[in-house]
Amino acid sequence: MEDTGLYLRHMRETAPLVHNITNYVAMNIMANVVLAAGASPAMVHAREEVGEFAGLAQALTVNIGTLDSDWADAMETAARVMSGQGRPWVLDPVGVGATSFRQDVCARLLDLRPDVIRGNASEILALAGVASTGRGADAADPVEAAEAAARELSHQTGAVVAVSGPVDYITDGAVAYRVRNGHALMPRITALGCSLNGVIAAFLVGQPALPATVAALAYYGVAGERAAQAAQGPGSFQVGFLDALHALTPEEVTAGARVEAA
Amino acid sequence: MEDTGLYLRHMRETAPLVHNITNYVAMNIMANVVLAAGASPAMVHAREEVGEFAGLAQALTVNIGTLDSDWADAMETAARVMSGQGRPWVLDPVGVGATSFRQDVCARLLDLRPDVIRGNASEILALAGVASTGRGADAADPVEAAEAAARELSHQTGAVVAVSGPVDYITDGAVAYRVRNGHALMPRITALGCSLNGVIAAFLVGQPALPATVAALAYYGVAGERAAQAAQGPGSFQVGFLDALHALTPEEVTAGARVEAA
């Protein structure tokens, strides 16, 4: 990973349409994050149209945060379209350890071969079938505790697996990276993790999954660092974060990225 | 159109209750926009109560952004109440060109005679039955390309049709105006267009539809221009935009409006 900023440049030139089936909490901020980054978001979930719409998008994200049975069906339908057309899709297994319903839905979604799975350490541990102490959307487990599970999950599914935390860990099962960007206020703003999925999906279009995911996480973290410089708390941080996603140049991302082989 | 600010003054004195059936992405920012402008928003969609609630409101907005069958039924129920009582309602045909489901729902809603239809050029073209290249909520077509379709749609439906874009175009089929207010950052914030529907609906209460719609768009654009003065990106723009909607006086709107006969 030498030039993370090039992935940002490519994404902005492509400005892909990203279809998101995400939770109600995340919808607005996620759309604003994807717009600020330079891509085009659409939030569509109805059974009556989700498959047709997925055919129009360059990438898809699926987030099980506020799940019910209808939405689970829509997620499957859209993911099947993307897999069938060889277009990338990202799975965020929010709170998968919390209820058996979420575990069942995730098992069905994993069969549809997401290109990237992103979660916190507890979620990746739960998804890999390892006992976890997850509660809600918190990341009770440290990232390090989930690294072996991430590699195993990558082997099981063929996906790039990204574990979000103070230091992110991203692996395709063979190679792994750590991204040391970001700021402690980021988990104090709801749905910033969910919103990151949309940025990853946009970066995936026309690019190999592992470096594109690493570059997306580095860009996101550099934006968080810039936002923190003027923030007085989580309210002003969120404002500055959207401004930073919009303002950051590829060169600034490359200069600010702290990526290392793991 | 001489004194756009008078419509803002009348709206604030009336402070109408505006019933909104809108998409999940827009709900929060739309409520905040309507509150900041000086009206009173309510978001109600359940089949069990939507008709009863519509009877309490002075105006209605319907936005098909995150649609499903239940919501489509609720939209019809509420629109029928408003039409039956002679109260104004606004239709926003989000992404109508993208799926056949959206086209079917819009056809049913047009039968209930909206007072105003507002969309981007691609949506107005699609709704008028003209081939379009629309994708998601983007405005891929320029406003000019939709002017003839807007007049045709107005003739077909009896509605005032407003095409949003860098320069807005508003027509009742006979007379037309252009509004040259606004700022390039506005489409980079999600759901600002959806939120405008609530402001239009509030302006419609007790006023003729064409000048009220023009005045609402001018007010919105002037607020965008003010917000842009201090904005450093889409995050701070959104904050400043709500502040500007709240702070602008009728006199400032009249002075800043750039409205011309088309």
Next chain:
Amino acid sequence: MEDTGLYLRHMRETAPLVHNITNYVAMNIMANVVLAAGASPAMVHAREEVGEFAGLAQALTVNIGTLDSDWADAMETAARVMSGQGRPWVLDPVGVGATSFRQDVCARLLDLRPDVIRGNASEILALAGVASTGRGADAADPVEAAEAAARELSHQTGAVVAVSGPVDYITDGAVAYRVRNGHALMPRITALGCSLNGVIAAFLVGQPALPATVAALAYYGVAGERAAQAAQGPGSFQVGFLDALHALTPEEVTAGARVEAA
């Protein structure tokens, strides 16, 4: 009520997981409010998992803002779990006076014995079965008009009843307090009242309901006063409010609280 700040300190040390079944408008800002205060929010409503999830949470909030039948069932399921385990839950009867559907759902929820009921004066009047002029989520009635109804409702249900307004009124039927904190911009930001429910729920964990509720309202109001100092309108107020919730110390809350016996 001597030391309101101690309740904030206890809440932050506990950092409880608060399960929220709330309306779509409120979900994002409510999660951000609860995070900024120092607790951990989760938004879960699906029939398939809501009971299982409620068992994991330390407290629950139920808000009927954007209601339908499925959600009403989920609310009952979750409230029954909390009541059965002796864990606190808060009911917000949004717009209960507006439709008979809301009245029916509230009647069912009251049977499950909420620990705290919080609403504006119109809602508390409607819930106590007293004629009201409520429309939507507005507070058309003054707080004083609802004080007798609040005491009666508290007697009927065993709940602490909090009436939000320029001066809040909180009673357990025997003892009552007034909280004179807050700012006039607060009702101009959508869902700040809904979001307060999450803060109350977090304060309730391991504390007696009456003083914990009073302390939560005082903390909220002090944060509003701080936010107003630098705000230029509702947009910047909301940003500063989240910053203030995060930054305020227990000592500052104690110093700023204006609580008196009623």
